[in-house]
Amino acid sequence: MLDAQIARVCIAPAMIISAHSLGMGAIAAFGTEAQKQKWLPKCCKGEWISSFAFTEPGTGSDPKQITATAVKDGDGYIINGTKRFISNGSYEGPILVFAKDSESGRPTGYIVDKFCPGYTVSEPWEKLGWHGGPLVDCYFENVRIPGENLLGELGNGYPILQYGIAFGKIGMNAIALGTTLAAYEEALKYAREKTHRGAPISKFQAIQLRLADLAMLYDISRWTSYKLGYLANKPKSPSDFAREAAQAKVIVAENSRRAAEIAMDIHGSYGLMEDYKISRIYRDAAMGPQIEGVIDMQKIIIAGEILKG
Numbered sequence: 001m002l003d004a005q006i007a008r009v010c011i012a013p014a015m016i017i018s019a020h021s022l023g024m025g026a027i028a029a030f031g032t033e034a035q036k037q038k039w040l041p042k043c044c045k046g047e048w049i050s051s052f053a054f055t056e057p058g059t060g061s062d063p064k065q066i067t068a069t070a071v072k073d074g075d076g077y078i079i080n081g082t083k084r085f086i087s088n089g090s091y092e093g094p095i096l097v098f099a100k101d102s103e104s105g106r107p108t109g110y111i112v113d114k115f116c117p118g119y120t121v122s123e124p125w126e127k128l129g130w131h132g133g134p135l136v137d138c139y140f141e142n143v144r145i146p147g148e149n150l151l152g153e154l155g156n157g158y159p160i161l162q163y164g165i166a167f168g169k170i171g172m173n174a175i176a177l178g179t180t181l182a183a184y185e186e187a188l189k190y191a192r193e194k195t196h197r198g199a200p201i202s203k204f205q206a207i208q209l210r211l212a213d214l215a216m217l218y219d220i221s222r223w224t225s226y227k228l229g230y231l232a233n234k235p236k237s238p239s240d241f242a243r244e245a246a247q248a249k250v251i252v253a254e255n256s257r258r259a260a261e262i263a264m265d266i267h268g269s270y271g272l273m274e275d276y277k278i279s280r281i282y283r284d285a286a287m288g289p290q291i292e293g294v295i296d297m298q299k300i301i302i303a304g305e306i307l308k309g
């Protein structure tokens with residue numbers, strides 16, 4: 001939850017850490033001992049910053065639609081394709097890329113050294129919120145990697161994706177939780193400082209009700225995030241954890257968007273001015289529901305688990 005405290009102040013470093021943990025977490029969970037020794041120490045020291053690259057121009061939700069390819073070439077693989085909206089793609093370090101393997105025809109995970117020959121990135125995207133956290137498209141043009149960089153087994157990328165994206169939601173939730181807290185704190189500060197006929201606007205019951213809503217949204221998000229962190233240490237099963245992560249993501253990301261709206265209402269027109277911190281928080285809060293699995297896809301995961309069997 002350190003990431004939530006960082007996000008409370010500034011999302012850019014929180015986003016970098018969250019995405020970095022996603023890449024490192026997958027190598028730690030699915031990598032061989034040699035892969036862990038090669039990639040993780042420098043990542044843990046922050047000398048390398050990792051990435052996790054699933055999304056493509058054609059899809060950010062459906063692994064079956066992946067078009068990046070990995071073709072067997074002697075004892076290694078040749079990777080081609082474009083990965084869209086990749087966090088930390090412009091930093092040195094490993095990138096975990098999902099591509100369709102030529103033998104199994106199914107998504108498979110490969111570890112690629114960023115800035116090896118054939119790897120290039122776009123200019124950073126100009127985002128609505130989360131400014132400062134770099135987001136680029138990554139291009140793989142005949143990138144050759146040794147066979148030892150295959151992560152897990154051929155054709156077995158889906159469980160890595162499911163695991164990675166589910167665990168990644170711990171970081172996403174931390175960011176949304178920090179955003180909710182920031183919205184709450186800014187609203188409370190403004191309600192105490194802004195006066196109307198000589199008294200703070202917090203005297204109005206309408207403002208008080210909004211402050212109560214903000215406190216409740218924050219509390220629900222906090223406990224939901226803690227619960228997910230607790231379950232991550234002892235998941236009942238990968239699919240059960242994926243459902244818990246999906247549920248937590250919906251609750252915490254939507255609470256954060258709602259909290260920013262309420263805090264904006266307390267600010268009135270002042271909230272629309274860049275001079276006021278809530279304008280930035282409002283833009284930042286719009287991001288969470290749309291990334292690392294959009295809200296609808298989370299509900300589809302939850303429903304799938306409910307109806308299973």
Ligand SMILES: Cc1cc2nc3c(=O)[nH]c(=O)nc-3n(C[C@H](O)[C@H](O)[C@H](O)COP(=O)(O)OP(=O)(O)OC[C@H]3O[C@@H](n4cnc5c(N)ncnc54)[C@H](O)[C@@H]3O)c2cc1C
Nearest residue numbers: 052053054055059060061085086087291292293294296297
């Ligand atoms: C700041 C930021 C950081 C990001 N970092 C990364 C990263 O590090 N790595 C990475 O791989 N990606 C990253 N992304 C990409 C992001 O995770 C995806 O864009 C996101 O998951 C949504 O994918 P999409 O935009 O392609 O949506 P789509 O998959 O095109 O979905 C669009 C809409 O269609 C609906 N839809 C799609 N499929 C179905 C279906 N089967 N059933 C019902 N409805 C459906 C969805 O609910 C959604 O409403 C990042 C994005 C941002 C903005």
